[in-house]
Amino acid sequence: MAAELQDKLERFEKEYDQMIDSTDRYSLSADEVYQYNTLYLVNDKLSDAFRSIKAMKAPVRREGFLTKNSGNRYEVDGWELSSGSPVEIWEDDEELKEGGFYTATRIEHNGTDYYVVALGRDISINGLKARIKTL
DSSP, X not given: OHHHHHHHHHHHHHHHXXXXXXXXXXXXXXXXXXXXXXXXXXXXHHHHHHHHHHHHHSOXXXXXXXXXXXXXXXXXXXXEOOXXXXXEEEEEOTTSTTSEEEEEEEXXXXXXXXXXXXXXXXXOOTTOEEEEEOO
């Protein structure tokens, strides 16, 4: 299913790029400019979706637990993270076959310590099961 969606998003992106390259925005009617601008916004959101699907399919580079290193940054199996670093965090769910699942998110800093965006600023990330993928 993900591969099918990725193919469709790639086709949309290609057609969108062709439209942008071949359109003289200044010769459009008001309604056409509205459509042009709306497609720009749609493409922006679909680009995010495309990146998410690519990340979902990427191989796992490191897997382990978030621990703070001597530089006061968190790492997973020796892979150091900083603000903006993508990471997948394990969330327990006993009702699921494998007892949980990974959630794609990123690391940020709140001025005091690092946190995981998906969990919020007030939850300690030390010791959380995590994995890093390559893109």
